[in-house]
Amino acid sequence: MNANRIWVIAFAGLIGTVQGQQSLESSYRTTGNAVVAAFEAQRQVLQHSSAVILDGRKETGYGVVISADGYILTKASELPKSGDLAVTVDQTNYHEVKVFAEDLVWDVALLKIDSKDLIPVDYAPTSDVLQGTWVVANGVTSRTTRRLLAGIVSAKSREIPASGGAALGVILKVKSKVPQVEAVQQKSGAEEAGLQKDDVILSVDGKRIEKVTELNDALKDGKVGNLVHLLLRRKGEEVSVDVRLAARAELFTDQMDRNDQMSGDFSTRRSGFPRVLQHDILGSRTVQGGPLLDLDGRCIGMNIARANRSESFAIPVEELKGLAERLMKQAKP
Amino acid sequence: MSWMVGSLRGLIGSMDGFLAQHTRDVKVGNGSDYFASGCIHELHEISNARSLQSQQIMRHTRIISLLLSLGCWGMAANERLAVNDHKAPENRQDLEMIQNAVRTSLPKARAATVCIEIKGGSGSGVIVSPDGLVLTAAHVATGVKQKVTVVLEDGKRLKAETLGLVADRDAAMVRITEKGTYPFVEIDREASTQLGDWVFALGHSGGFDQERGSVVRLGRLVRIADSTFQSDCMVIGGDSGGPLFNLAGNLIAIHSRVGAQMQVNMHVPTAVFMDYWDKMLAAEFIGEGPYAERPVKGNGFLGLATDARPKGGLSVTKVGHGSPAEVAGIRERDVLLKLNQVQLETREQMQDLLKEMSAGDEIILETERGGKPKTFTFNLGER
Structure with a gap:
């Protein structure tokens, strides 16, 4: 995602009625009921092996059921912060939800509900399928029934580097030669680590920093979700903290580019993933976290971001299985 | 044999600038030069011949093999998958038919889909002839005879030039100016497309990304009007000018514009390109706006003040702040020679x-700075 370039596109001017035009009823469009009905077998899988994540009664995302005894993976950054977290699997509502380990790199959280007889997803043997292969994911749900959206695998699987590079989430003083904090960005790693105005950054991961450019160099190859160790000078004393890195463009979101403007409700965290499977399902930020299924109803990945109007990302099944094992180990050592 | 003749006659009957182009390609492949004018005649000979001499047999074998390949090609253009005639996919078999068609058509379609870089922006396009003719949108080309760079899927960068455009229809042509044989796609010249057909879009969404490649999206044709197709393949900035294909992998339209709603994606049907083919090939600027503005003489902006020098050339006395000249790197006291x-x-x-x-x-x-020659190449701004 090169932010520096200008993309050519025309916005539609008049899309009014034109004489002699034919139009397809909405039910027969790709997201329409008649088309979606052909995927009833896959919908059944979503009904029992995907979880609806709720903030009170409002849906905030979906989850992948990974064990009969109630473990569920979901997108961490879309979890409700309010404490009114609830989960629905099939038609059962669960209000006791524990949030276990989180993986900050993949933006995945492990949840646990009290159940003994869930039906976990069946993992597909590989995510290495041809482009054009059908995939199915959760669409907006009704209270008891999962609905689905279908699309195809649409580009090469690859790393999505941090948009704008990795950053701490601080604004530095312009006049200072050494990197000195002017302000701390909300919801950033810097805020979580308690960085303060006037802190001077002395070193990053043991490497001495004397100029602002050296700080940029030290962070340049950082990965989203990783921690960096900072040595700070605060009011004459040295303080050391660990700061979570995030994508610069996702921390400082005041400028939406033109493509963002035509992308509707995209995910806030949509870059900095080690590898993704790309598909073209028309999702939004509130339908991420659930399983991505193939025509056999097997889980080929987990939906992790609606990046923009034309790109949706899933964690490929290979990485998803590793992630599930790792987080389960952390949950019950 | 009869269907072959039929499809061939249809082809000759509707021959226009484009088909002439294509027919020539076939000729080159066969190494002979008589095909375009002689084929109907030769066919007549084949059907009436009772006894042929060996030399003639050889000659006709060659023609037949040529016709066969043409026949298949004609069939591909006509091929309509049964699933397109179902209002919605009815079962897994229908879904697999769509999936297999996209998977099969994709490699060729992808190889012909290009990124077009122009003046700091980028769009997409698609190659439609082996010698490098590219179709794109007028708002990507922006004008006629503009220098652009065409980037192939493998990252190879090629010099190219815009030919003609239709400013009120958002259609344009580009020609790769470097000699070569390029991967290309067939145009659906039968205009066989119908409402509800399954289609797929390709394009360099958000610009060229070699790791990712061009992005494919599946959808249906949801609205058909005279000069516009609407599909629910979601396209975005950078896709403009890119191709929309039917399931047989034939080009049916070029991406043009979108609405705020995700399902509103507009494409220019290839019929519009056919209507203006020869004029576009001749690099004409056709129609008036809104997708391209006719150049206005004298509205170019450089942003320099100069004084003539007795020794020849002009000395730069002032460079406008933020002007194209300043951005290009020209400074005060540079000497402009040419x-x-x-x-x-x-x-x-x-x-x-x-x-x-x-x-x-x-x-x-062409300039001189401190006695050393220096050449600046850039585009004029707008006054």
Whole structure:
């Protein structure tokens, strides 16, 4: 995602009625009921092996059921912060939800509900399928029934580097030669680590920093979700903290580019993933976290971001299985 | 045999600028030069011949093999998958039919889909002939005879030039100017497309990304009007000018514009390109806006003040802040020697040269700085 370039596109001017035009009823469009009905077998899988994540009664995302005894993976950054977290699997509502380990790199959280007889997803043997292969994911749900959206695998699987590079989430003083904090960005790693105005950054991961450019160099190859160790000078004393890195463009979101403007409700965290499977399902930020299924109803990945109007990302099944094992180990050592 | 003849007759009957182009390609492949004018005649001979001499047999074998390949090609263009005639996919078999068609058509379609870089922006396009003719949108080309760069899927960068465009239909042509044989796709010249057909879009969404490649999206044709197709393949900035294909992998339209709603994606049907084919090939600027503006002579902006020097050339006395000249790197006291290869002598002469140019035109300034020659190539801004 090169932010520096200008993309050519025309916005539609008049899309009014034109004489002699034919139009397809909405039910027969790709997201329409008649088309979606052909995927009833896959919908059944979503009904029992995907979880609806709720903030009170409002849906905030979906989850992948990974064990009969109630473990569920979901997108961490879309979890409700309010404490009114609830989960629905099939038609059962669960209000006791524990949030276990989180993986900050993949933006995945492990949840646990009290159940003994869930039906976990069946993992597909590989995510290495041809482009054009059908995939199915959760669409907006009704209270008891999962609905689905279908699309195809649409580009090469690859790393999505941090948009704008990795950053701490601080604004530095312009006049200072050494990197000195002017302000701390909300919801950033810097805020979580308690960085303060006037802190001077002395070193990053043991490497001495004397100029602002050296700080940029030290962070340049950082990965989203990783921690960096900072040595700070605060009011004459040295303080050391660990700061979570995030994508610069996702921390400082005041400028939406033109493509963002035509992308509707995209995910806030949509870059900095080690590898993704790309598909073209028309999702939004509130339908991420659930399983991505193939025509056999097997889980080929987990939906992790609606990046923009034309790109949706899933964690490929290979990485998803590793992630599930790792987080389960952390949950019950 | 009869269907072959039929499809061939249809082909000849509707031959226009484009088909002539394509037919020539076939000829080159066969190494002979008589095909376009002689084929109907030859067919007649084949059907009436009772006894043929060996030399003639050889000759006709060659023709037949040529026709066979043409026949298959004609069939591919006509092929309509049964699933397109179902209002919605009815079962897994229908879904697999769509999936298999996209998977099969994709490699060829992808190889012909290109990124077009122009003036700091980028769009997409699609190659439709082996010698490098590219179809794109007028708002990507922006004007006629503009220098652009075409980037192939494998990252290979090629010099290219815009040909003609239709400003009120958002259609344009580009020609790759480097000699070569390029991967290309067939145009659906039967105009076989119907409402509800399954289609797929390709394009370099958000610009060229080699790791990712161009992005494919599946959808249906949801609205058909005279000069516009609407699909629910979601396209975005950078896709403009890219191709929309039917399931057989034939080009049916070019991406043009979108609505705020995700399902509103507009494409220019290839029929529009057919209507204006020869004029576009001749690099004509056709129609008026809104997708491209006709160049206005004398509205180009350079942003320099100069004084003539007794020794020849013009000395730069001032460079406008933020002007195209400043952005290009020209400084005060640089000496301008030539503008687009014309020797510079007086201020008035340079102004006259600029009056003949328009915003966006390329300017090549040959200069001297501290006795060393330096050449600047950039585009004029708009006054």
